[in-house]
Amino acid sequence: MIAAMANLLDYDVYDIELTTVKDNSELRKLLIETKGKSIIVIEDIDCSLDLTGQRKKRKEKDDDEADKEKDPISKLKKEAEEERESGSKVTLSGLLNVIDGIWSACGGERIIIFTTNYVDKLDPALIRRGRMDKHIEMSYCCFEAFKVLAKNYLDIESHELFGKIEEVFAGTKMSPADVADILMPKSEEQDGETCLKNLIADLEAGKKSEEAALLETKDGVVTEG
Numbered sequence: 001m002i003a004a005m006a007n008l009l010d011y012d013v014y015d016i017e018l019t020t021v022k023d024n025s026e027l028r029k030l031l032i033e034t035k036g037k038s039i040i041v042i043e044d045i046d047c048s049l050d051l052t053g054q055r056k057k058r059k060e061k062d063d064d065e066a067d068k069e070k071d072p073i074s075k076l077k078k079e080a081e082e083e084r085e086s087g088s089k090v091t092l093s094g095l096l097n098v099i100d101g102i103w104s105a106c107g108g109e110r111i112i113i114f115t116t117n118y119v120d121k122l123d124p125a126l127i128r129r130g131r132m133d134k135h136i137e138m139s140y141c142c143f144e145a146f147k148v149l150a151k152n153y154l155d156i157e158s159h160e161l162f163g164k165i166e167e168v169f170a171g172t173k174m175s176p177a178d179v180a181d182i183l184m185p186k187s188e189e190q191d192g193e194t195c196l197k198n199l200i201a202d203l204e205a206g207k208k209s210e211e212a213a214l215l216e217t218k219d220g221v222v223t224e225g
Helices: 002-009 024-033 054-063 065-070 072-085 092-100 143-154 162-169 176-183 192-219
Strands: 012-015 038-042 110-114
Touching (some): 024 092, 143 176, 176 192
């Protein structure tokens, strides 16, 4: 999707790996050096830095501040250990300033994109509306998306198997990438109908696996009378 956006807008793409950025100053410098008309991408932001619980940690630090002052040696050891564990000193505040603080006005026509698999773990300040204006969920494939893929890969707009596929899609989770892989003919002998039948078989198998897992979960619940 990012590549399609860049091609459509004729924008450059900058991929920033936060774990390699030393501190807020370096992050700010990187932003200033990017060109206008560009897309700045930070992938898997939930894994790049510990931006999910910094405020909680700060509160815990304040609560234990008196104890640390009594034992300065332990304090120095802990700070050294934290520095070794995290090579990057980029903070949540520094990242927020880069996104929409005064430094974000240096240059123009930039699009900043974060990707994550765990949006609920991110600090609300990072993803609030007005800062991250558009939230796009790359969900599992639905029947409407399947029809687009069938048209693109098989040049099929309608087929008698579509009804069955729609029925199976209702209770199955499969990513668009997996659906596309199944729809792509693997040999000259495979026609469109064969690929559709293969998709139905994979969807039904996935549905059975999900139902079996659900039953195991229910059987594993212990109740007390």
